[in-house]
Amino acid sequence: MAKKILVVDDEPDMVTFLCALLEDNGYATCTAVDGEEGMERTKSEKPDLISLDLLMPNKTGIKMYRELKKDPETKDIPVIMVTGFAKDDVPQMDFKKWIHERAIKPPEAYIEKPVNKEVYLESIKQALM
Amino acid sequence: MNGLQRQRGEDPNPTGSFPVPTPPMWTILSNPIKKFTSSLSFKLSFYAGFIMFLAVVAFAYHTILTQEKSLLDEKIRASIKDTEIIKAAVWNGMMSKDRQVIREIVAAVGKEGGFREINIYDHRGALHYTSRSGQSEDIGSVATSSTNPLLANLDSNASLRYRFIDGGNILNVVNPLNNSAGCATAECHADPSLEKVLGALEVNLPLQDLRKKISDSRRNTLFFAIALFLVVSSILGLLVIFGVLPPIKRLQRNARNMAKGHYAPAVANYGSDEIADLARAFDDMSREVNSRTTKLDQSRRFYKDLFHAVPCYLNIVDPDYRIVQANRAFTDEFGDYTGSYCYQVFKGQDTPCLNCQVKKTFADGLSHRGEQVWTSEGGTRKAHVVVHTSPILDEDGKVSQVLEMSVDITRLKNLQAQLEKKEQEFKTLFENVPCYLSVVDKSYRIAFFNKRFVQDFGDCWGRHCYKAYKGRETKCSNCPVEATFADGSTHSSEELWHLNGSDRHIILQTAPILDERGEVVAVMEMFNDITELRLLQDELSTLGETIAGMSHDVKNILSGLEGGVYVVDSGLRQGREERVRQGWEMVKRNVEKVSDLVKDILYASKEREPEYQECDPGEILSEVFDLYQGKARDYGIELARDFEPRMGSGLLDPKGIHSAVSNLIANAISACRSSGKPNPRHIILHGSRIDTRLVIRVSDDGAGMSQEVRDNLFRKFYSTKGAKGTGLGLVVTRKIVEEHEGTITVESTQGEGATFIIDIPLMRPEKKTA
Structure with missing residues (x-):
């Protein structure tokens, strides 16, 4: 049975692309446009992995990640963070640092935009093993 | 003396302008003689001996005269007695009336009795008897009173009488023969009884022996006196030489030593006489003099050293303004000018100075002070001095000299000049420094300010700083001036002041101004308007964020493009047409995005001339509305129109207006999406023409804006959208509006939405082209 991956991104194009990529590689997909919807979908769809965009309206990826990790129901779902920010560009948006400072379990992988397809798929493969 | 007089007499030219010949021997001897005769021993011995000599001579003379008189008196008494005896003998002979007997008696007595001669005269003076042998022929000769005055007046004065004849060698005695009763009755007697004196007996006694004795006595006495004189003189001389002269010489020597300045005599045993007392008294005096001289000397040396060592110039000037004496400090610095006129030395003038302290002191006897400039010869050394004059008084209390004491203040003057220059420099710096400078006193009143300050704040002298800067009535909280007054260190603060109708960012720094004791007496405020800088700084920081966002x-x-390409590929590979279309739409949208971004960047960064053309704003608004209606709907937003499709043409840059309104709509969509409110949200695009003005309003019920966001809205690179915004949109919008000489304003309440209002004049085509 194909593994189900939840793609959370506010950009419809990004969602289309990632879903096409994942489906082409044998994964089942479901989508959400912001953190709030992402949490709902996580609860309802119970995905095997979440591909999470960092910056979104309503509820950012960071907020959603924190909630995921707080909730015992969802805290074990692997997360791949997809972000348009390199840490050098905007230091205050350094998610890695933010995670380390708060002693929260880090996500399984960080993927920077533009998404390198091979790296993205390999990271997901690793995270699901 | 004689010799000297003669010597002078012989010298034809006593002034000595001619060569003096070798003096004769006596002049060579005269000095020792003179020295000898004027010596104490000579004087004492000679005069004492001479006095003794005179005394002895006088005494001897007196004694000899007395002796002589007594011897003669005795001789006279003896001769009277002899005449009485002869008279008696002769009387007997006469009584016998034998003349022969008388003759024999006379002859015998005359021979044997040591008489020279015995004569008997009658009362007429006729010689009757004589002892002279062979002189019988004289008998009967009459002796008169002229031949022998003793024979005169015998009748009237029948007394015995005598005289010295033959140079005193013979005593001539005449004893009258008185008439007696026997005689008067004698018949032989030739003379009547009436006659009182019958004759006279004359006796001559030789006195040679007596005289010789007296003469011998005189000579002996003289010899004795001379001998005594010599002996006494010699003894006295020796006594003086050995007893008096040595102590006197010692005294002399001491006196000479004293004269040479050796005041301390050796302790000596002088003995106990008066000279010794004198010598001791002299030595005591000498020691006293020595002690006082030493003290005087020490004092003199002290004052001399002081005079020379004192570290200022000392000159003593006489009434002619000549330098009598100068101390070492002066001579070392200027040279030795003793005897020169002070005004020549100090000023190089030929006459005394006009404002001369020395002159004043000579005039009133008081001290005077003044400042002068001295120039040495050649002008190589110029000295600024403070001159202080003091009078030096003579015994009568008159000012005989003036002590001029001068302190060199050249260095001080130079320092003063340097200080003044520095002060001027600092003042210039203070005045011209390109920021506001002011000095505030403890009561927060402005005491000083610079040019720049006056330009923007006016003359605020004496006003309270808080009133002048901020229009406040009380001191500001967190006042850096107060902090500096409290701790004496610098403080700074950044403040927002309302100046000339606009808010200005002011950076203000304070520094303490200390007095000599290190206490803060005032505070300097240095401030600058950094509004522009602050804006630039903000822009820079937003630029950083925006670039990251961009x-x-x-x-x-790129992701979108890449994704689109992948989706198209994937669709083509799998033969899924729907997926290919989806991918192609992605590609098109992203190409459009790139196009929009580049346009925005170009608009924001470049001066672009608007391309005016006659058009109807209603058409432009319709285009924008159509463009965004579908997109808005995708996000659950209702975009409503509130404008006429035909509004009447005007001169506009249609592309510019299209961009501007598109930006506002895009922003409104974002604001609605990020509001977190439940859909549907609403956006109204409103357009209207009011007279010649075009008013476009875009209202939404999205997130709204805070005051801060409103204030920064139209600045470059300001974005609230984080990764989704370029920060250029509203800047571009405003730029376009301003190019049309219009305004853009915003009304918004946080959480309730916002309305952007564009108001631009619609110019008539002919006017614009003209």
Whole structure:
């Protein structure tokens, strides 16, 4: 049975692309446009992995990640963070640092935009093993 | 003396302008003689001996005269007695009336009795008897009173009488023969009884022996006196030489030593006489003099050293303004000018100075002070001095000299000049420094300010700083001036002041101004208007964020493109047409995004001339509305129109207006999406023409804006959208509006939405082209 991956991104194009990529590689997909919807979908769809965009309206990826990790129901779902920010560009948006400072379990992988397809798929493969 | 007189007499030219010949021997001897005769021993011995000599001579003379008189008196008494005896003998002979007997008696007595001669005269003076042998022929000769005055007046004065004849060698005695009763009755007697004196007996006694004795006595006495004189003189001389002269010489020597300045005599045993007392008294005096002289000397040396060592110039000037004496400090610095006129030395003048302290002191006897400039010869050394004069008084209390004491203040003057220059420099610096400078006193009143300050704040002298800067009535909280007054260190603060109708960012620094004791007496405020800088700084920081945002945008677009290409490929591979169309739409949207971004960047960064053309704003608004209606609907937003499709043409840049309104709509969509409110949200695009003005309003019920966001809205690179905004949109919008000489304003309440209002004049085509 194909593994189900939840793609959370506010950009419809990004969602289309990632879903096409994942489906082409044998994964089942479901989508959400912001953190709030992402949490709902996580609860309802119970995905095997979440591909999470960092910056979104309503509820950012960071907020959603924190909630995921707080909730015992969802805290074990692997997360791949997809972000348009390199840490050098905007230091205050350094998610890695933010995670380390708060002693929260880090996500399984960080993927920077533009998404390198091979790296993205390999990271997901690793995270699901 | 004689010799000297003669010597002078012989010298034809006593002034000595001619060569003096070798003096004769006596002049060579005269000095020792003179020295000898004027010596104490000579004087004492000679005069004492001479007095003794005179005394002895006088005494001897007196004694000899007395003896002589007594011897003669005895001789006279003896001769009277002899005449009485002879008279008696002769009387007997006469009584016998034998003349022969008388003759024999006379002859015998005359021979044997040591008489020279015995004569008997009658009362007529006729010689009757004589002892002279062979002189019988004289008998009967009459002796008169002229031949022998003793024979005169015998009748009237029948007394015995005598005289010295033959140079005193013979005593001539005449004893009258008185008439007696026997005689008067004698018949032989030739003379009547009436006759009182019958004759006279004359006796001559030789006195040679007596005289010789007296003469011998005189000579002996003289010899004795001379001998005594010599002996006494010699003894006295020796006594003086050995007893008096040595102590006197010692005294002399001491006196000479004293004269030479050796005041301390050796302790000596002088003995106990008066000279010794004198010598001791002299030595005591000498020691006293020595002690006082030493003290005087020490004192003199002290004052001399002081005079020379004192570290200022000392000159003593006489009434002619000549320098009598100068101390070492002066001579070392200027040279030795003793005897020169002070005004020549100090000023190089030929006459005394006009304002001369020395002159004043000579005039009133008081001290005077003044400042002068001395120039040495050649002008190589110029000295600024403070001159202080003091009078030096003579015994009568008159000012005989003036002590001029001068302190060199050249260095001080130079320092003063330097200080003044520095002060001027600092003042210039203070005045011209390109920021506001003011000095505030403890009561927060402005005491000083610079040019720049006056330009923007006016003359605020004496006003309270808080009133002058901020229009406040009380001191500001967190006042850096107060902090500096409290701790004496510098403080700074950044403040927002309302100046000339606008808010200005002011950076203010304070520094303490200390007095000599290190206490803060005032505070200097240095401040600058950094509004522009602050804006630039903000822009820079937002630029940083925006570039990050832009790069994110570009990355997103690239991702979108890449994704689109992948989706198209995937659709083509799998023969899924629907997927190919989906991918192609992605590609098109992202190409459009790139196009929009580049346009925005170009608009924001470049001076672009608007391309005016006659058009109807209603058409432009319709285009924008159609463009965004579908997109808005995708996000659950209702975009409503509130404008006429035909509003009447005007001169506009249609592309510019299209961009501006598109930006506002895009922003409104974002604001609605990020509001977190439940859909549907609403956006109203309103357009109207009011007279010649075009008013476009875009209202939404989205997130709204805070005051801060409103204030920064139209600045470059300001974005609230984080990764989704370029920060250029509203800047571009405003730029376009301003190019049309219009305004853009915003009304918004946080959480309730916002309304952007564009108000531009619609110019008539002919006017614009003209």
